[in-house]
Amino acid sequence: MSEDKCPVCGIDKISLWCCDCSPIICPHCGQVVRWFGEDADSNPCEHVLAWGTFGNSFIVWENKNVKLKFREFCFKKSSAVDESILKYSNDLANCADWLLDDFAKEEGLICLWDEIEGFWYGNGAYALFTGIDGKIMELLDRYNALKMKISERKKSFDRFITLLEDETTWLISPASTRFHLAQERGLLKHSVGVAETLLRFREFLAPKISEESCIITGLFHDVGKLGAPGKPYYLPNDNEWMVKNRGICYKTNPEVITMGLTVRSLYLISQYISLSEAEAQAIAYHDGQYIDENEIVAHREEPLTLLIHWADYWTAHIYEEGRDKTL
Known part of the structure; x- marks a missing residue:
């Protein structure tokens, strides 16, 4: 199958409905977060700081400043938790879900998930948004x-x-x-x-x-x-x-x-x-x-x-x- 297709349903990776998943909606402006596609140089709206899969680093987009802050956050956490949990956390992908949640709370950000069992590339997807009033x-x-x-x-x-x-x-x-x-x-x-x-x-x-x-x-x-x-x-x-x-x-x-x-x-x-x-x-x-x-x-x-x-x-x-x- 073409690399541009989902290996499960055959839909283009840019599809928002691949594998019957539901898109995450920006809590600020209502835009749909784009989960799929190799083009990770853009994000759907100005409020998204990072998005991607968790359980697998196949697709991810991240704001550079947030990436640096997340690395610092992981460094502080490394003394308190098993280092193996953090070893994939450099790019906000393939990390434990609780880690992103803790990071979002500390920075005053919003982290939304869609955990769907049987996702073809991992366990689900996430999006990290700017804080909200x-x-x-x-x-x-x-x-x-x-x-x-x-x-x-x-x-x-x-x-x-x-x-x-x-x-x-x-x-x-x-x-x-x-x-x-x-x-x-x-x-x-x-x-x-x-x-x-x-x-x-x-x-x-x-x-x-x-x-x-x-x-x-x-x-x-x-x-x-x-x-x-x-x-x-x-x-x-x-x-x-x-x-x-x-x-x-x-x-x-x-x-x-x-x-x-x-x-x-x-x-x-x-x-x-x-x-x-x-x-x-x-x-x-x-x-x-x-x-x-x-x-x-x-x-x-x-x-x-x-x-x-x-x-x-x-x-x-x-x-x-x-x-x-x-x-």
Whole structure:
């Protein structure tokens, strides 16, 4: 077999899906870390400091400064552990997994793994990332906790999440161009907050509504703000005067086809997740009667629609504005 092919599945080594493995996602920007391929002179994004296989030094890329720091770290460790464990640690490959974890903790870095039994070149793959702000890490932990609660529609939910995380700006998109969380990860922060608030309201007001419905509608009610795969709706504003004098840090992408926000949200979601009528209504009319077009459902809202409207408003105007501290 050609050296450019995986000896197990025959797929090109540059494939992200070789041997049915799942790609590691950068916790900063959502880019996929490239595991395979002989071209180790580049990395997928600025946050990656090293990546490769563990258990085998077949493929590895590393930042020179990190490489030197890791060697110093191993030298310090050599007096405390069996030297044989460290002998392959000069290039961050073929070393014990706990060693990279300890190094990451000491340097304030993030180390992610995918340990898949039967990997054709070893036991798995790793990626070492720059450190991340504590508040961002907390947000990602809350986000992951919500994802773990999905069970009945887990397969379709996971497929949609994979699309969002791999092919859109879901993990880094702002929530608006200027006012409402017009900042990196603003949309994720708001979406996670709405889902969490919706779950709290459900517990006391409508426990018969499933948690899964609350998470799906809460997490994805504004997903239309992403635009489309490969075409982000919000772009950094290249007009420095507007940024400095008007505070308009983002602009909308003219290449994204014009449609209502909730229409795009339903368009994106429905391609992957089967929604109930109540869930569709909740997403379509979550802004409530603040929107003239929503009068069509006035006094005929489903309980979930009312709950998500309250959760959306409460999250945006109480939690995100810090007004909950006075309650």
